[in-house]
Amino acid sequence: MGTAFRVFWAALKDYYEEMFRLAGANLLWLVLAIPVVTLPPATAGMFYLANQVAHHKSVELGMFFEGLKKYFVKSWLWALLNVAALVILYTNVVFYGEKVGGQWGSIAQGLFVGLGVMWCLIQLYVFPMLLEQEQPRLLLALRNAALMAFASPIVTLVLGLLLVATAVLSLVLALPFAVALMAVVALAANEAVLTLLVQFGIRKPPEEMMEG
Numbered sequence: 001m002g003t004a005f006r007v008f009w010a011a012l013k014d015y016y017e018e019m020f021r022l023a024g025a026n027l028l029w030l031v032l033a034i035p036v037v038t039l040p041p042a043t044a045g046m047f048y049l050a051n052q053v054a055h056h057k058s059v060e061l062g063m064f065f066e067g068l069k070k071y072f073v074k075s076w077l078w079a080l081l082n083v084a085a086l087v088i089l090y091t092n093v094v095f096y097g098e099k100v101g102g103q104w105g106s107i108a109q110g111l112f113v114g115l116g117v118m119w120c121l122i123q124l125y126v127f128p129m130l131l132e133q134e135q136p137r138l139l140l141a142l143r144n145a146a147l148m149a150f151a152s153p154i155v156t157l158v159l160g161l162l163l164v165a166t167a168v169l170s171l172v173l174a175l176p177f178a179v180a181l182m183a184v185v186a187l188a189a190n191e192a193v194l195t196l197l198v199q200f201g202i203r204k205p206p207e208e209m210m211e212g
Helices: 002-017 019-033 036-054 062-070 072-100 102-132 138-151 153-173 175-179 181-199 206-211
Strands: none
Touching: 002 019, 002 036, 002 153, 002 181, 019 036, 019 062, 019 175, 019 181, 036 062, 036 072, 036 102, 036 181, 062 072, 072 102, 072 138, 102 138, 102 153, 102 181, 138 153, 138 181, 153 175, 153 181, 175 181
């Protein structure tokens, strides 16, 4: 659980240190989210920029557009995959509620709702994992994201709850939603992947990489 709070705090710290660029990117993401066709690429652009920040690299707002263009196709494939998965899960929830009913119907509905929550939590790691892989293949990133989520369920669940709470607060206050929410989500997801890769021994700690 402590790892999730450390990751979340690191994301807030990253946002504070690069506030002007990230606030600008968040506003761009919000504008590009209005026409549906640009929402997935804009999200990819935000994850790409956040990945550079999480690696403590020198960043520019132009990196948002760099990520948008570079991952335009993959972001849309990711979006379509999510739409298909959520439609299937929703259809099953409705089916077991209307056609089966009773205790078994409720159990099946609960199962598919749980699967939906798990799917959404796994998605936190997909794009950051894609950016870390030597071979940027989407299905490989999805598999690795699922393995990471199942290997660290408490961290993933607590981080998800923290981000949901942040989203609710941002929507209530409006201004944080406009200038910070998506940036913080992308930063937290990238920080989580980098932290867990170190914990699993797949990636060297930052200080060792700097020495190397």
